Amino acid sequence: MPFKLIHDLLFAEYGHQNWWPGETPFEIMAGAVLTQNTAWTNVEKAIGNLKARGGLEPDSLLRIPRHELAELIRPSGYYNVKAERLRNYCQWYLEGGGFDALDRLDTPVLREGLLSVKGIGPETADDILLYAFERPVFVIDAYTRRLFSRLDLIKGDEPYEDLRSTVESSLSDVPDRVALFNEYHALIVVHAKDFCRKRSRCGGCCLDGHCPVAAGLARISHG
DNA sequence: ACCCAGGGTCATA
DNA sequence: TATGACCATGGG
Numbered sequence: 001m002p003f004k005l006i007h008d009l010l011f012a013e014y015g016h017q018n019w020w021p022g023e024t025p026f027e028i029m030a031g032a033v034l035t036q037n038t039a040w041t042n043v044e045k046a047i048g049n050l051k052a053r054g055g056l057e058p059d060s061l062l063r064i065p066r067h068e069l070a071e072l073i074r075p076s077g078y079y080n081v082k083a084e085r086l087r088n089y090c091q092w093y094l095e096g097g098g099f100d101a102l103d104r105l106d107t108p109v110l111r112e113g114l115l116s117v118k119g120i121g122p123e124t125a126d127d128i129l130l131y132a133f134e135r136p137v138f139v140i141d142a143y144t145r146r147l148f149s150r151l152d153l154i155k156g157d158e159p160y161e162d163l164r165s166t167v168e169s170s171l172s173d174v175p176d177r178v179a180l181f182n183e184y185h186a187l188i189v190v191h192a193k194d195f196c197r198k199r200s201r202c203g204g205c206c207l208d209g210h211c212p213v214a215a216g217l218a219r220i221s222h223g
Numbered sequence: 224a225c226c227c228a229g230g231g232t233c234a235t236a
Numbered sequence: 237t238a239t240g241a242c243c244a245t246g247g248g
Contacts (some may be wrong), residue, residue, distance in 0.1 A: 008231085035230090036229085037230045038230085038244090038246090074244090074245075075245060076244090076245070077228085079244070080244090118231090142230090230246100
């Protein structure tokens with residue numbers, strides 16, 4: 001399973017992405033909720049509003065009335081459901097004792113805790129685990145399914161946990177898995193945005209034209 | 224005007 | 237288990 005190879009091709013093309021954008025772990029967590037099915041440019045506006053309102057921290061955020069919180073995050077879309085999801089998350093986060101206490105939990109336990117929050121599904125949980133808690137968890141999103149499916153590494157419609165397990169197993173022996181998974185997911189998203197959508201307009205990883213992944217694979221197979 | 228975005232929940236079969 | 241409706245703004 002050449003998952004490592006695909007990462008290397010993407011990295012050669014796009015370089016370091018230094019994700020996740022955000023100054024604190026909690027800002028990363030809030031961003032993970034706000035970006036659900038939403039363009040990041042919209043999330044930036046919502047985060048800007050939250051910062052201007054009084055600091056992007058769980059306790060200050062919980063003090064904002066529900067309706068006002070929804071107004072602040074309006075640009076990120078789904079603002080009513082996301083306002084509740086943010087509140088749910090903050091309550092779980094504070095009840096769990098904050099970052100240091102939660103960070104002492106083993107990854108599977110912490111993951112179950114995240115998934116117990118209404119509004120935190122598998123992808124958002126893994127975003128938080130990887131980018132805020134720096135755990136070696138591979139994030140599966142729609143881009144990842146499309147890319148690996150186009151490369152015939154997977155079918156594409158497998159359940160989330162099956163894919164996560166497949167990829168994590170095949171990369172279990174690399175030295176720094178946190179750094180690799182961090183970079184890999186970022187590269188897949190950036191490739192989808194910068195090349196597939198903007199340049200190729202293929203709707204995601206068509207491997208046509210000047211696609212760096214297709215070019216790299218062709219280069220290798222030709223000797 | 225249409226399509227999609229760094230998803231998840233809930234009802235239904 | 238697996239679809240479908242629903243949530244909603246903003247950029248291409």
